[in-house]
Amino acid sequence: MRGLAEFVMKGRKQAIMAVLLLGFIPMINLLNPVVVGLVMLRKGWKEAAIVLAWAILPIAAWAVAGDIVPMIMLLGISGLSLLLRESESWEFTLLAATLIGVSVEVYLKLQPALLDLILEQMELYVAASSLQNVQIADYRETLTSFIGAVYMFLAIVSLMAARWMQAALFNPGGFQEEFHGLRIEQNVALLILGLMVLANLGILIPQTWVLYLIIPLMFSGVALIHSVIKMKNLSSMWLVVFYALIMLPMIVNMVVLLALLDSWYNFRARLKAS
Secondary structure (H helix, E strand, C coil): CHHHHHHHCCCHHHHHHHHHHHHCCCCHHHHHHHHHHHHHHHHCHHHHHHHHHHHHHHHHHHHHCCCCHHHHHHHHHHHHHHHHHHHCCHHHHHHHCHHHHHHHHHHHHHCHHHHHHHHHHHHHHHHHCCCCCCCHHHHHHHHHHHHHHHHHHHHHHHHHHHHHHHHHHHCCCHHHHHHHCCCCCHHHHHHHHHHHHHHHHCCCCCHHHHHHHHHHHHHHHHHHHHHHHHHCCCCCHHHHHHHHHCCCHHHHHHHHHHHHHHHHHCHHHHHHHC
């Protein structure tokens, strides 16, 4: 990744060459928005707009072929990069990433044939497993929001990769410091909690959109754990164990709860003061 960053930062021609080559390769085209994000974060929107225009060309080919999600990711991550550069706030940038997940969800709902294909594959898996009583069709809405949440998560990770690349070249250690300071403030936490209540009551927003709302809190909780381990000079094995367990729903819930508590108690500030 550092090698890619060094190549892209050599100049506009190199950045354009990178987005053109990366954009045509399946799965690897996820790095396309990372390159645009890096240029946006480092050089601003004027230079990034030129690189983005070239980056759209290979991604447009995927859109013509019927897959518009890479285009959503490219434009979305470019927008998030601009927002982060101008606001210098991970808090608001994480909230804005919700728009990417919702856009993917809307696209899937507009393409029922694609969603039906995904459901068919899942039904085949269920039929071959011991989950015989599970009716996949009953979870259609949840699955649609879940896929959107996955892309929202990937968009944030891609933006963080671009920020890490920027820091690695121009501000070593800067990304770690920035990430360790990521925290959801009280007023934003209250907004998220209020939206969660509305979603669970089925008012204004779908219940499944809770999946989008917990992602900013999850990143805040992960940042808190990284920060505490660093402040306490604990072994990196603690992070290994943490990431091995984070796939468990119970651990995710604990991380989200920890992030909410941190919004009021600011554990990092208390540790520094002690």
